[in-house]
Amino acid sequence: MTPAGRVSQSAFDGSRLRVILLLDLYEGAQEQFLQAYDVMRRQVASVPGHVSDQLCQSIENPSQWLITSEWESAPPFLAWVNSEEHVETVKPMHSCVRDTRSMRYSILRETGPSGTAPAPVPAAHDAHDAGVVPAAGHLAPRVGEGVVRHALTFTVKPGSESKVAELLSAYQSPQARVDETTRLRRTSLFMHGNRVVRAVEVEGDLLTALRHVARQPEVRAVEEAINPYLEQDRDLRDPESARLFFTRAALPAVHHVVSSRPAPDKLRRHALYYPARPGRGLELARLLAEQDQRAAAAPDHPVHSSTVFQRDDIVVRLIDITGDLDLDPVASLGLTPTAPGGPVADDRLQSLLDGPAIGAEGSLTDERTLNRLLSHAEMQPVTDRTAAP
Numbered sequence: 001m002t003p004a005g006r007v008s009q010s011a012f013d014g015s016r017l018r019v020i021l022l023l024d025l026y027e028g029a030q031e032q033f034l035q036a037y038d039v040m041r042r043q044v045a046s047v048p049g050h051v052s053d054q055l056c057q058s059i060e061n062p063s064q065w066l067i068t069s070e071w072e073s074a075p076p077f078l079a080w081v082n083s084e085e086h087v088e089t090v091k092p093m094h095s096c097v098r099d100t101r102s103m104r105y106s107i108l109r110e111t112g113p114s115g116t117a118p119a120p121v122p123a124a125h126d127a128h129d130a131g132v133v134p135a136a137g138h139l140a141p142r143v144g145e146g147v148v149r150h151a152l153t154f155t156v157k158p159g160s161e162s163k164v165a166e167l168l169s170a171y172q173s174p175q176a177r178v179d180e181t182t183r184l185r186r187t188s189l190f191m192h193g194n195r196v197v198r199a200v201e202v203e204g205d206l207l208t209a210l211r212h213v214a215r216q217p218e219v220r221a222v223e224e225a226i227n228p229y230l231e232q233d234r235d236l237r238d239p240e241s242a243r244l245f246f247t248r249a250a251l252p253a254v255h256h257v258v259s260s261r262p263a264p265d266k267l268r269r270h271a272l273y274y275p276a277r278p279g280r281g282l283e284l285a286r287l288l289a290e291q292d293q294r295a296a297a298a299p300d301h302p303v304h305s306s307t308v309f310q311r312d313d314i315v316v317r318l319i320d321i322t323g324d325l326d327l328d329p330v331a332s333l334g335l336t337p338t339a340p341g342g343p344v345a346d347d348r349l350q351s352l353l354d355g356p357a358i359g360a361e362g363s364l365t366d367e368r369t370l371n372r373l374l375s376h377a378e379m380q381p382v383t384d385r386t387a388a389p
Contacts, residue, residue: 007293008144009307011074011254012286015106015139016051019077021067022101029096033065036092043089044069049076063098074104075282078252082311087247094240101207108139144256147185148206151199151251151309151316158194160229165191167225168198169383174216176387182208186386188318190271190379194231197251197271197316197379199309251309251316255289258305259296267304267320271379272333275357276313284352285310288317288334295331302331313354316379325378329370333377 007013025033037055044050053069071077080086156164168189176184182204189198202209213219214236223236234245276284285308292306302322309316317334325332335349347364355361359376362369 006144006258006260006296007142007256008147008258009149009253009256010142010289011078011252012289013106013139013142014073015108017071017074017077018105018107019069019071020103020105021069022103023065023067023097024099025063025065025096026098027063030062033093033096036096037067039092040089043085044080047076047080049073049080070107074106074254075286077104078254078310079282082250082252087244094243106139108141146203148202148204149199149253149256149307150202150206150210151197151253151318152246152249153195153197153251153309153311153314153316154245154249155231156194156196156226156229157231161191161194164196164226164229165380165382167222168196171222172218173385173387174213174219178204178209178212181205182212184209184213184387186384188269188271188384189382191382192273192379195273195314196382197273197309199271199307199316199318251311251314253307254285254310255292256305256307257289257292257296259301259303261299261304263304264322267322268324269318269320269381269384270325270332271381272317272319272374272377273358273379274315274317274377275354276315276352277354278313280352281310281313281315284349285315287348287352288315291334291336292317294336295334302328303334306334325374326371329367329374333370333374335364335370 023033041053041055044053049072051070051072053067056066056068058064058066069077173187174184178184182202184200185203186201187198188200189196191197200209220236227234227236232245232248233241235241236245274284274288288306289308292303292308295301295303295306303319304322305320307318309318319332319334321332330336333349350364355373358373360369360373362372364370364373
């Protein structure tokens with residue numbers, strides 16, 4: 001554990017990224033798959049941040065294939081994999097593949113061709129990474145507790161918000177235990193206007209847990225019940241329709257930090273919604289992650305843990321905090337004051353946040369603007385369910 005707190009998930013540690021995609025192909029689909037891969041390979045080669053990729057076939061089972069790719073860092077990969085371009089690029093592969101599994105890893109150490117270690121991985125890409133990554137040398141491994149965090153977000157038709165909230169809050173929770181190594185730990189669901197955000201915490205394998213939940217009758221019944229109210233049509237009985245919906249709904253966790261302070265007896269979970277100016281979502285998520293990392297080292301900071309989720313210009317920050325949000329708006333919003341009770345020192349949030357979209361314009365040095373921003377950013381809690389130990 002570092003003095004600043006325990007970071008278990010981060011797309012901002014400055015490391016190169018290795019992406020591993022395991023595929024199980026249908027018999028007889030190899031040539032079609034190779035043609036689709038060649039098209040995808042040429043397209044992804046031009047994506048900023050992409051370094052290289054390899055296609056491999058199992059020497060034991062010819063239906064099992066592996067695609068590995070290397071990226072300069074996690075942010076450009078996440079921007080691409082969550083884009084409509086990616087959705088269209090991989091479509092031709094879907095009819096060839098029986099099952100897939102994707103894994104993403106930070107590269108912390110490696111051996112060069114001569115058997116000697118290459119130059120250390122850069123610790124940061126720019127000054128804004130300060131406080132999020134080590135200052136120099138090899139990257140330190142992150143320390144977690146075996147928990148993976150992920151979220152989904154989608155919008156419902158205006159006017160249906162109360163009905164959707166009712167349906168989503170009334171479902172029967174599925175069994176927490178998935179298998180010997182995987183269990184559901186917590187599900188937190190919030191709404192902001194007509195936007196729904198569902199955050200999950202899973203011990204073990206995330207994909208296994210999500211597939212387990214999707215098969216449960218009580219969950220399927222709720223998902224079918226909200227279908228008429230969704231702005232994006234979907235048919236969960238159609239694998240392609242379901243795949244597209246959940247691909248577009250993915251809201252990855254890009255940073256999670258827990259304070260090194262002992263956990264208080266009572267913590268309250270809140271979610272805050274930060275719409276970014278067009279094209280500035282990643283910068284906004286990075287800024288919030290950086291400031292939460294600093295807060296984790298503060299001896300009396302009310303925020304005990306924070307998870308930042310980001311996709312395109314949608315940024316959501318999930319926090320566990322002591323007391324009510326309005327007791328300390330600066331801390332609750334993830335800002336840095338010049339002094340206790342003083343104005344906000346870093347005006348970058350104001351330059352990155354789409355104030356008009358959230359109904360909060362004005363200088364963040366003004367107390368009324370801060371309170372208005374907090375009021376408009378806070379998401380409505382729908383349900384928060386923690387599995388029994």
